[in-house]
Amino acid sequence: PSLDQRLRSNLATKFLANWHYKDTRLDDELSEKIFDRYLDLLDPNYSFFLASDIDTFAPYRLHMDDALQHSNPEPAYEMFNVYVDRVHERVAFAREQLKTPMDFTIDEKYYWDRSDAKWAKSVAELDEFWRQRVKNDYLRLRLAGKEDEAIIETLDDRYQNLDRRITELNSDDIFQFFMNAFAQSIEPHTAYMSPRSSENFEISMRLSLEGIGALLGRENEYTSIARIVPGGPADKDGRLKAGDRVTAVGQGRDGKMVDVIGWRIDDVVEKIRGPKLTVVRLEVLPEEAGIDGQTQIIDIVRDEVKLEEQAAKSRIIEVPGEDGEAIKVGVIDLPVFYLDFNGRAKNLPDYRSSTRDVRKLIDEMKAEGVKGLVVDLRNNGGGSLLEATTLTGLFIDEGPVVQVRNSSGRISTEEDIDPGMAWDGPLAVLVNRYSASASEIFAAAIQDYGRGLVVGETTFGKGTVQNLVDLDDYAPSSETVKMGQLKITMAQLFRVNGGSTQIRGVVPDIHFPSAGDPVDYGERSLDNALPWTSISAASFEREGDLG
Numbered sequence: 085p086s087l088d089q090r091l092r093s094n095l096a097t098k099f100l101a102n103w104h105y106k107d108t109r110l111d112d113e114l115s116e117k118i119f120d121r122y123l124d125l126l127d128p129n130y131s132f133f134l135a136s137d138i139d140t141f142a143p144y145r146l147h148m149d150d151a152l153q154h155s156n157p158e159p160a161y162e163m164f165n166v167y168v169d170r171v172h173e174r175v176a177f178a179r180e181q182l183k184t185p186m187d188f189t190i191d192e193k194y195y196w197d198r199s200d201a202k203w204a205k206s207v208a209e210l211d212e213f214w215r216q217r218v219k220n221d222y223l224r225l226r227l228a229g230k231e232d233e234a235i236i237e238t239l240d241d242r243y244q245n246l247d248r249r250i251t252e253l254n255s256d257d258i259f260q261f262f263m264n265a266f267a268q269s270i271e272p273h274t275a276y277m278s279p280r281s282s283e284n285f286e287i288s289m290r291l292s293l294e295g296i297g298a299l300l301g302r303e304n305e306y307t308s309i310a311r312i313v314p315g316g317p318a319d320k321d322g323r324l325k326a327g328d329r330v331t332a333v334g335q336g337r338d339g340k341m342v343d344v345i346g347w348r349i350d351d352v353v354e355k356i357r358g359p360k361l362t363v364v365r366l367e368v369l370p371e372e373a374g375i376d377g378q379t380q381i382i383d384i385v386r387d388e389v390k391l392e393e394q395a396a397k398s399r400i401i402e403v404p405g406e407d408g409e410a411i412k413v414g415v416i417d418l419p420v421f422y423l424d425f426n427g428r429a430k431n432l433p434d435y436r437s438s439t440r441d442v443r444k445l446i447d448e449m450k451a452e453g454v455k456g457l458v459v460d461l462r463n464n465g466g467g468s469l470l471e472a473t474t475l476t477g478l479f480i481d482e483g484p485v486v487q488v489r490n491s492s493g494r495i496s497t498e499e500d501i502d503p504g505m506a507w508d509g510p511l512a513v514l515v516n517r518y519s520a521s522a523s524e525i526f527a528a529a530i531q532d533y534g535r536g537l538v539v540g541e542t543t544f545g546k547g548t549v550q551n552l553v554d555l556d557d558y559a560p561s562s563e564t565v566k567m568g569q570l571k572i573t574m575a576q577l578f579r580v581n582g583g584s585t586q587i588r589g590v591v592p593d594i595h596f597p598s599a600g601d602p603v604d605y606g607e608r609s610l611d612n613a614l615p616w617t618s619i620s621a622a623s624f625e626r627e628g629d630l631g
Contacts, residue, residue, distance in 0.1 A: 099572060263276035274550070329368065472525040481503060
């Protein structure tokens with residue numbers, strides 16, 4: 085660790101220990117969590133380290149907190165250096181295996197997911213796992229229709245790339261791994277971003293996600309699609325789905341497909357991101373397919389994700405009534421809670437907001453004679469909390485919408501202060517497992533006020549608020565080196581009935597599960613997520629008896 089990394093460690097530790105919503109103590113209990121989390125970040129599938137390595141690291145298990153308190157992250161670097169050695173050894177072994185003919189007549193089982201395994205007790209045990217791994221990699225490509233010579237070339241490139249990427253990691257990367265092990269041991273939405281990661285984050289925001297419009301995640305050695313951005317190229321194309329795993333990326337209509345299994349997410353992002361109106365090809369293993377399933381190639385034209393594409397839209401559908409006459413029902417699709425903050429601050433007459441746009445759509449549909457309204461929040465991951473409050477105000481008379489408790493325990497209330505409703509007729513809110521944050525606030529308020537029915541799946545369950553802290557603002561004036569940023573959880577959201585949307589989400593009045601409805605998803609599936617809790621209910625009057 086360099087001197088500036090020690091300074092960053094000092095600043096970040098002070099913020100995380102003193103400002104986080106969760107009471108955080110730098111003690112042996114947290115030290116053990118950081119130790120295990122750091123190992124998990126380096127070697128999540130128990131594929132590289134030996135049990136003897138873990139024994140060597142044992143003195144650090146109860147001293148990670150001391151390393152942070154003394155701004156000395158050296159244990160993380162020593163552990164990483166051993167990791168580099170083990171990766172080199174495994175890559176050399178794997179490449180050597182490619183020179184040996186594969187015998188597929190033997191009846192044997194390969195357990196690729198070792199997340200519940202123990203560290204290998206010997207080199208021979210790890211060799212046996214890697215022998216099977218190489219054989220399985222080979223078989224997957226043969227099942228995909230590749231010839232033996234092409235298979236060997238692809239796998240040799242894959243293993244060499246793993247070796248190269250590990251070698252290219254620098255001191256800043258190691259520091260980010262360690263600080264994120266610390267941050268994620270506290271709570272899953274808290275993170276440290278190095279200066280390079282902060283710059284990439286700002287670029288992606290400034291360029292409006294010039295690419296395919298998909299957020300990436302990690303699933304063992306695979307890069308997975310965490311979420312499809314509404315209105316983006318992937319959303320419009322319709323073939324790429326959340327949960328799909330990307331195995332290779334190619335540029336243009338006929339560029340070489342580059343195997344990306346085992347790559348870091350930011351390296352995969354760089355491959356997928358590119359100039360507007362250019363083509364990127366993804367080889368994808370669908371979510372429902374097993375690890376040995378058939379992949380497919382999806383070609384997508386890169387483009388910007390424009391605000392217009394994420395704006396609220398409406399349509400009118402007709403359903404048969406009891407007397408046989410058609411009843412008009414208005415449907416409003418809202419992909420995100422958006423707000424032009426600068427335009428609002430300047431009081432521009434035409435600034436965009438989801439509330440303003442939805443109000444206009446309601447007025448237009450009322451003129452068309454709609455008798456009922458559906459607000460579709462499926463796949464809406466949130467956005468502006470202010471917009472969730474003002475949008476709720478279109479459907480209730482007046483009153484509190486959401487309660488917010490900060491790290492000091494102070495509770496504030498966001499309220500609708502405008503009397504009257506834009507729509508006082510029958511109302512339903514559609515949600516699914518990807519409806520989160522601001523979407524959950526809106527759906528919960530409609531449910532608590534008895535103003536409408538919530539239909540669909542139990543929502544994601546994210547009931548916390550994060551702030552972005554630029555550590556450069558708190559560095560000594562003499563310091564010219566960039567410090568990076570912290571995304572830190574500062575508050576928790578509560579419904580007007582006093583319950584939190586955290587973990588439990590919003591349970592629909594009418595369940596309408598999607599195909600393959602998982603039991604464990606959303607916030608409840610994340611390690612170290614804040615627990616559900618409750619506070620006193622706010623003072624409010626129910627508008628009706630629905631739900």
